[in-house]
Amino acid sequence: QLQLQESGPGLVKPSETLSLTCTVSGGSISSSSYYWGWIRQPPGKGLEWIGSIYYSGSTYYNPSLKSRVTISVDTSKNQFSLKLSSVTAADTAVYYCARHQGSGGGIYYYYGMDVWGQGTTVTVSS
Amino acid sequence: SYVLTQPPSVSVAPGKTARITCGGNNIGSKSVHWYQQKPGQAPVLVIYYDSDRPSGIPERFSGSNSGNTATLTISRVEAGDEADYYCQVWDSSSDHPFWVFGGGTKLTVL
Numbered sequence: 001q002l003q004l005q006e007s008g009p010g011l012v013k014p015s016e017t018l019s020l021t022c023t024v025s026g027g028s029i030s031s032s033s034y035y036w037g038w039i040r041q042p043p044g045k046g047l048e049w050i051g052s053i054y055y056s057g058s059t060y061y062n063p064s065l066k067s068r069v070t071i072s073v074d075t076s077k078n079q080f081s082l083k084l085s086s087v088t089a090a091d092t093a094v095y096y097c098a099r100h101q102g103s104g105g106g107i108y109y110y111y112g113m114d115v116w117g118q119g120t121t122v123t124v125s126s
Numbered sequence: 127s128y129v130l131t132q133p134p135s136v137s138v139a140p141g142k143t144a145r146i147t148c149g150g151n152n153i154g155s156k157s158v159h160w161y162q163q164k165p166g167q168a169p170v171l172v173i174y175y176d177s178d179r180p181s182g183i184p185e186r187f188s189g190s191n192s193g194n195t196a197t198l199t200i201s202r203v204e205a206g207d208e209a210d211y212y213c214q215v216w217d218s219s220s221d222h223p224f225w226v227f228g229g230g231t232k233l234t235v236l
Binding site: 037046047048049052060061062063064066096107109110111112113114116117118119 | 161212
């Protein structure tokens with residue numbers, strides 16, 4: 001059974017870079033059928049997609065965050081990572097990683113995000 | 127950018143039918159997915175491709191999509207269905223397509 005697990009610092013200072021990793025177990029991140037994404041949820045608010053990556057390194061980013069976001073993949077470790085630069089208090093949220101279908105040609109938008117990590121809380125504060 | 131509009135809250139008595147709407151410009155031309163999120167938990171996909179149910183999701187959950195409104199219907203509502211529900215679509219209207227979520231609807235079982 002595929003499982004995703006987020007990890008990283010729970011506290012980040014303003015203006016610094018938030019770094020998180022999602023470890024995939026029970027399956028291969030190099031599967032040709034999936035994209036791997038990051039989604040966040042500020043306290044008491046809704047879900048916001050940050051971006052997604054294919055095992056080959058192909059990425060899609062939320063235009064509103066694109067200038068500050070880098071998502072990368074390490075197939076040897078079965079992990080993918082998120083870096084969000086110049087963080088402010090508005091970036092305080094629970095960060096989730098999730099899987100959704102796609103191929104080298106792009107995301108299969110008729111399928112949703114079927115496997116999620118449990119989420120990790122990141123607080124931006126000095 | 128594409129906007130999905132959901133009612134903030136919906137209330138329903140146990141055993142009745144709950145309908146949660148998701149409004150968007152010509153949303154009927156898009157594939158809509160629905161997620162259930164209980165407090166302190168990660169979202170769970172309950173409907174994809176407008177009306178398909180993932181394995182393990184009860185038949186009480188169904189979906190429809192037409193015109194400017196998609197609807198998640200929960201029949202014979204149970205106390206355990208109390209949760210936040212989010213709709214989602216892929217907005218490919220620009221050179222930079224992206225996933226969009228609705229603002230979420232809190233379902234209260236009376």
